[in-house]
Amino acid sequence: MDNLKLEDIAKLAGVSRSTVSRVVNGSTNVGVETRKRVEKIIQRTGYHPNMAARSLVSQRTNIIGLVIPKTTQAFFTDPYFPQLTQGVAFACNDLHLTLALFLVGNEEDEAEITPRIIRRGMLDGILVQTSAKMEGLFKRLLSSSMPYLALGRPNDEDVVNYIDVDNIRGAKQATRHLLVLGYKRIGMIIGSIESAAATDRTEGFKQAMAGAGRKVDPVLVAEGDFSEVSGYEAMKKILPFNPDAVFAQSDIMALGAMRAVQEAGLNVPRDIALVGYDDLPLASGSSTKLTTIRQPITHFGIKAVEMLKDMIDNGTKVANRMILGTELVVRDTCGSSLKNPVSVQKSDEDESALRSLEITGGMTDQ
Amino acid sequence: MDNLKLEDIAKLAGVSRSTVSRVVNGSTNVGVETRKRVEKIIQRTGYHPNMAARSLVSQRTNIIGLVIPKTTQAFFTDPYFPQLTQGVAFACNDLHLTLALFLVGNEEDEAEITPRIIRRGMLDGILVQTSAKMEGLFKRLLSSSMPYLALGRPNDEDVVNYIDVDNIRGAKQATRHLLVLGYKRIGMIIGSIESAAATDRTEGFKQAMAGAGRKVDPVLVAEGDFSEVSGYEAMKKILPFNPDAVFAQSDIMALGAMRAVQEAGLNVPRDIALVGYDDLPLASGSSTKLTTIRQPITHFGIKAVEMLKDMIDNGTKVANRMILGTELVVRDTCGSSLKNPVSVQKSDEDESALRSLEITGGMTDQ
DNA sequence: GGAATTAATGAGAGCGCTCCCATAACTTTT
DNA sequence: AAAAGTTATGGGAGCGCTCTCATTAATTCC
Numbered sequence: 001m002d003n004l005k006l007e008d009i010a011k012l013a014g015v016s017r018s019t020v021s022r023v024v025n026g027s028t029n030v031g032v033e034t035r036k037r038v039e040k041i042i043q044r045t046g047y048h049p050n051m052a053a054r055s056l057v058s059q060r061t062n063i064i065g066l067v068i069p070k071t072t073q074a075f076f077t078d079p080y081f082p083q084l085t086q087g088v089a090f091a092c093n094d095l096h097l098t099l100a101l102f103l104v105g106n107e108e109d110e111a112e113i114t115p116r117i118i119r120r121g122m123l124d125g126i127l128v129q130t131s132a133k134m135e136g137l138f139k140r141l142l143s144s145s146m147p148y149l150a151l152g153r154p155n156d157e158d159v160v161n162y163i164d165v166d167n168i169r170g171a172k173q174a175t176r177h178l179l180v181l182g183y184k185r186i187g188m189i190i191g192s193i194e195s196a197a198a199t200d201r202t203e204g205f206k207q208a209m210a211g212a213g214r215k216v217d218p219v220l221v222a223e224g225d226f227s228e229v230s231g232y233e234a235m236k237k238i239l240p241f242n243p244d245a246v247f248a249q250s251d252i253m254a255l256g257a258m259r260a261v262q263e264a265g266l267n268v269p270r271d272i273a274l275v276g277y278d279d280l281p282l283a284s285g286s287s288t289k290l291t292t293i294r295q296p297i298t299h300f301g302i303k304a305v306e307m308l309k310d311m312i313d314n315g316t317k318v319a320n321r322m323i324l325g326t327e328l329v330v331r332d333t334c335g336s337s338l339k340n341p342v343s344v345q346k347s348d349e350d351e352s353a354l355r356s357l358e359i360t361g362g363m364t365d366q
Numbered sequence: 367m368d369n370l371k372l373e374d375i376a377k378l379a380g381v382s383r384s385t386v387s388r389v390v391n392g393s394t395n396v397g398v399e400t401r402k403r404v405e406k407i408i409q410r411t412g413y414h415p416n417m418a419a420r421s422l423v424s425q426r427t428n429i430i431g432l433v434i435p436k437t438t439q440a441f442f443t444d445p446y447f448p449q450l451t452q453g454v455a456f457a458c459n460d461l462h463l464t465l466a467l468f469l470v471g472n473e474e475d476e477a478e479i480t481p482r483i484i485r486r487g488m489l490d491g492i493l494v495q496t497s498a499k500m501e502g503l504f505k506r507l508l509s510s511s512m513p514y515l516a517l518g519r520p521n522d523e524d525v526v527n528y529i530d531v532d533n534i535r536g537a538k539q540a541t542r543h544l545l546v547l548g549y550k551r552i553g554m555i556i557g558s559i560e561s562a563a564a565t566d567r568t569e570g571f572k573q574a575m576a577g578a579g580r581k582v583d584p585v586l587v588a589e590g591d592f593s594e595v596s597g598y599e600a601m602k603k604i605l606p607f608n609p610d611a612v613f614a615q616s617d618i619m620a621l622g623a624m625r626a627v628q629e630a631g632l633n634v635p636r637d638i639a640l641v642g643y644d645d646l647p648l649a650s651g652s653s654t655k656l657t658t659i660r661q662p663i664t665h666f667g668i669k670a671v672e673m674l675k676d677m678i679d680n681g682t683k684v685a686n687r688m689i690l691g692t693e694l695v696v697r698d699t700c701g702s703s704l705k706n707p708v709s710v711q712k713s714d715e716d717e718s719a720l721r722s723l724e725i726t727g728g729m730t731d732q
Numbered sequence: 733g734g735a736a737t738t739a740a741t742g743a744g745a746g747c748g749c750t751c752c753c754a755t756a757a758c759t760t761t762t
Numbered sequence: 763a764a765a766a767g768t769t770a771t772g773g774g775a776g777c778g779c780t781c782t783c784a785t786t787a788a789t790t791c792c
Contacts, residue, residue, distance in 0.1 A: 053748035419778035
């Protein structure tokens with residue numbers, strides 16, 4: 001019951017290969033009687049068209065790739081990527097796409113995987129998590145005709161198609177919240193200087209501070225790498241300089257920072273207020289109620305697939321960009337009542353939470 | 367530079383299609399001179415063979431599927447699956463395989479995905495996370511010629527190919543550890559009665575208790591669903607009956623349980639000892655040092671791919687099974703010094719930690 | 733030195749499908 | 763009633779590759 005081909009069904013139904021093909025693909029030009037007969041036989045035999053053959057002629061596989069560079073063992077410890085992957089996978093289900101997942105651990109992996117990705121007849125398009133390690137892939141992608149979309153703003157200007165979250169605005173929201181609550185010595189734990197997301201969040205922090213006429217004290221700023229431990233260590237560096245509030249560029253780091261605060265015998269938020277970034281499930285987990293900036297991670301994955309699919313179907317040659325909004329989620333780690341309420345100038349754009357802004361156009365022909 | 371085919375390269379090199387094919391596939395019967403010439407042209411033009419065409423004739427895609435049923439939103443909150451996925455992805459890189467990931471959320475997804483999986487010419491073989499929801503898929507798989515491997519022992523006896531961790535022995539190790547330390551009122555938090563893993567761990571617990579001549583007190587046993595919250599709630603149910611030690615069937619539930627203990631103003635391990643299961647990174651995370659049973663999750667994924675690859679290459683028609691060992695990891699949550707050391711009969715098999723046991727044979731031709 | 737062996741190459745069929753075009757059987761139009 | 767259109771179906775080419783088999787050239791054998 002397994003190695004049937006179109007021709008076998010045709011013979012069984014007493015029609016031609018073409019007619020069976022029409023039935024399988026839902027073409028209208030088939031007689032009612034014939035269609036029924038053919039469908040019954042397909043049903044009975046459990047026939048399924050062969051993907052490879054179909055792909056060969058249609059030049060489509062309905063498979064899209066998702067490439068995630070995985071620097072350390074700890075990569076999958078951060079729930080961000082699983083959640084993103086989930087969003088992408090769901091969108092693929094909805095759009096009848098198959099998802100090929102590429103986890104790039106080291107340079108060998110990249111060398112091994114890159115040709116497989118570029119090779120025609122395998123992938124219809126590709127989603128690449130932005131990272132310094134992926135520059136080689138992007139170069140190859142740019143000189144090929146493969147539709148691609150970068151997940152997160154790339155450093156390379158040539159990589160024109162990307163989707164990102166408005167990190168500057170998100171960081172502004174976080175910082176303004178601390179400013180409004182009247183905190184005086186506001187610190188920050190940076191994600192990782194190499195990441196564009198961290199750069200943008202740092203920028204947003206600075207803008208918000210400057211907008212309130214405040215200086216950023218360098219001793220209150222430390223760098224981590226988005227991991228729990230790095231948040232813990234960064235907080236330990238900052239702690240001696242008496243911050244009264246800290247903006248951590250990820251929830252995981254915020255959790256690490258909280259641990260450092262508690263170990264120092266201090267209390268969150270009484271002694272030090274904390275804002276995170278991501279709004280991962282664990283931020284609202286029953287033991288912690290972290291004030292944070294919500295990123296629509298799953299939604300991000302879904303939008304990415306939709307954009308890519310659109311590029312595949314319509315062969316768009318213009319630059320495709322999409323920037324997703326963020327939302328401040330107020331919980332328990334910043335002090336529920338205001339200490340010294342202060343009015344801070346708010347730009348009206350801050351009202352629209354989770355707004356998504358699409359820019360499409362310009363820059364033809366890569 | 368993109369739509370080159372074998373024939374174009376052949377023309378450029380002044381040889382036949384066949385010769386280029388031989389060069390590409392590393393056949394020996396090609397003249398040294400010719401080979402060099404062809405290779406240079408391939409290099410220069412950036413030619414890559416078309417996968418679909420190759421698959422069509424070779425009946426191989428070098429793509430394997432990984433199917434994970436995802437019951438709740440919280441599925442990817444549990445780091446178990448990301449870690450497993452990672453192991454599978456790495457093994458795929460090593461074996462030059464492409465990984466197609468299928469996340470099955472609901473029944474619609476299953477209906478949508480199943481035919482795509484079964485369809486020939488798409489996947490060479492498939493890894494399916496065992497789950498009650500997947501029984502439909504397994505049925506289809508059994509009546510097809512697609513090589514498959516279940517991840518975890520399936521309830522269905524017909525599903526003969528699987529890889530699993532020795533859950534009974536793991537649970538025994540955990541329980542014996544508590545018995546040796548002299549705990550008297552030992553409780554358990556069950557994962558989820560539907561899961562075979564939980565059933566086996568429960569069985570192991572019972573066997574260890576019986577082996578030490580101890581009764582299992584039903585009031586000290588509660589059921590969760592492998593989530594943090596469920597561990598917390600289960601512990602709250604058990605707490606009134608004064609347990610002095612609890613075996614939680616997952617690290618995540620152990621963490622929830624620990625939270626419940628602390629909220630009740632009690633201390634781990636002074637008042638209540640705790641053993642987890644999994645040895646996820648967070649079990650040894652800097653704030654908690656959980657005594658637990660180590661499952662080789664990543665290794666599990668790697669072995670699974672290797673087994674499947676073997677089945678694909680050698681078309682094995684016999685039942686393939688592999689059971690991986692577990693290891694007790696002693697940390698801080700069971701009391702470092704013995705309270706009332708007790709000697710418990712240990713079977714000698716317990717010495718070999720992380721031993722892997724392979725059983726292959728029997729049951730031909732499904 | 734002619735037959736047999738080996739190495740290097742080319743020609744052709746075919747993997748299972750889609751898509752274009754031809755044909756045949758009806759309708760509709762003028 | 764003949765021309766034109768419409769609908770249902772079949773035939774054939776071709777997608778880009780691999781693989782078997784035939785062919786030729788170079789080598790070895792007795």
